[in-house]
Amino acid sequence: MKKKILYYLLFLPLISFLTSCSSKEEFDKYYSRPDDLEAPIYQQLEARGNFNNLTALIEKAGYKDILSKAGYWTMMAPNDEAFTNFFQEKGIANVSSIDSITAAKIVRYALIYNAFRTERLSDYQSRTGWEEDNAFRRRTAYYDGFQTKTVNGNSIVVAGSNRNNTPGGDYYIPGDNNNKYLTYFVQEYMDALGLSAYDYNYFYPNSTYTGFNVLEGKTVEADIVAENGIIHEVDKVSLPLINLDQKLEESSNYSLFRSLLETNLVNYIFDQDATTTYQNFTRKTDKAYVKVYDPALFFSPNNENYIKESDNDGQNDAYTMFAPENTVLQKFIDDILLKNYSALDKLPKYVFEDFFNAHMVKNAVWPSLIATYSNGLDEDIRIDIATDINEAEVLSNGFFYGTNKVQESNLFFSVYTSAYLDPKFTLATRLYNDGSGYREIISNLSGKYTLFLPSDEVLLNLGFDYNINRSEWVYTSPATGTTVAGTLARTRLLRVLYNGIIPTPNDELNNLSGSGIIRSGDFDLAGEYIKWENNQVFAAGNEVLGNRVNILGYEDQRNGRTYYVDNILEFSEQFQGTDIFDLAVQNTQFQSFVRLMLGSGLLDRTAGTIVGVELGTSYTFVIPNNAAIQQATRDGVIPGNTTTGVPNYTPTAQQDIDKLQDFIRYHILATRTASDDGLINGQTETLRKNGLGEKTYVNIISAPGELTFVDSQNRLSNYIKSASNNLADRSLVHLVDNYLLYTE
Incomplete structure (x- = not known):
């Protein structure tokens, strides 16, 4: 109704x-049609008289009717002079020698969807509206469609993926023909990005930049208005550009690069939607396959659509690929990739993923701006645009640079590489790569590090393993046989391996023949202190267990040195109180303070615990020597005989106990571990609270070879170097020549 x-x-x-x-x-x-309406595109070209070759191809391609009626097109129209040059270049007698397939390629690639005057070509049609001077490409009417290829000895029908193959996403969308883009160089866009004729001529050294170029051609006359669009007359015939995938397929200079990519990161997948489309179009019965790149890759080199976050995002950006030529790539394979592997097929898949992502950029990398881009591993582009490029080419879906150099990726030239490219260190590599952030630290070529690297054999012997079936870490204590899995096991190994990462900007650990102490971890995320002596290294846990770490060998990388070791730098699971008590046994200068800790009730001798102190937390213990304790007694700061300076080690009055506990707590600095390396300076909270329950602070002054603690009265306590820097769980214990005084 x-x-x-x-x-x-x-x-x-x-x-x-x-x-x-x-x-x-x-x-x-x-x-009736208005008298003042301009003629359609085809009639305009025909009437002008200098597009006879183009109109002949339009008819041969079957586009006369389309371009003679209502529509909305932009045509980059090559004039007859352009065709004369084209015929000479291709060895063609005249337009009649061009077949209908080639005619369709020329015509459809010259046709851009929608009508754009010159002033609009530089604007990007975003989902939120026009973005001025932010576009340099437009989608054309041309696409490759289905092609027959030989894959693994079989002839199959193949379509390129029309989306990037993201995890869980679609790599092929039915109905999307993967149309190719045409690149142009308009002055407004160039000015907005700070580009110049240099950027244009880098790709087209034999052409002249005019402020409106279509690929290597010039615009002779712009903005010719037609009933069904806009015509821009150009002096160059353009065949459809190939894409990055096709460039690798066609160029023998990069056959090794392509072989690695195709062998390890490409699949040809049967697709029912593609098959239906192909069979309906051709009336054939063949199955159709989609060439799909691995989802770990930064982008799919055969995808013409850019990211497709919005329909037109291909207007304002494109991909870039740097492809090293065969000779330099073979040397990289021999010297780097196969240093510890017998063949390429033995390498883990992630090595290939990382290698190619290092050579891929999800942006159009303009030559003059190369320093502003990052690759798929978020690294700087380490290719010199002046000396390392053999060829540069604008393609349908991005820029291609053929190089005489492999991108010097962090992953292949850092101390991380020692584990990453050696099958003897798969457990350490797995942990570095699992989101711990360790890979980013030790692969950073901007810093210098020393890495103490345990092999799989060492870690397995010490109880560490990874359960692949359950995707979890496992740890079995060699001492007790107790097994933990998952987060607890991973956390334990994280801490152990972090002890083996040491920033060494001045190669501080290249000579381990002497002795010293140094902090592990990154500068931004402090680790624990380790020591070295006579070519051995050890951490707090090694001291407790009575073992040390021996050096089996080393390898120098671009950002430091890797030491191969026979043990791990163990963290201590012994309470700090036990370490301090043991120091007093070894050195009598610690004894007075330790006796005060026992008498105050803060130190449990049997358990080794100190009230308020926890395992796994950073502390600095500032221990006044015996003379300083005597002076504190004479000054009435702690209970005892003010004349003789003998402390009351066993106070019974609560007031004296409280006074003694406050004194001890003010000598325990919380949350930070300070040494004489200059890394920790400034106000640091103590365990003592004032009368209002607020935190109290001690100022740390540290420099190489110096360490001073300044109390609330600006009194100085200097460390005694020969008896300081003692290791404990995430802590250091220092002997000082004065006591710290806090007053309200």
């Missing part, structure tokens, strides 16, 4: 109009 009502509502005005017209002439006049 609703349809009938709608029909009458639409039809009645037409009847009324027809009955009001006195004759057929008036009807025709009302609906």
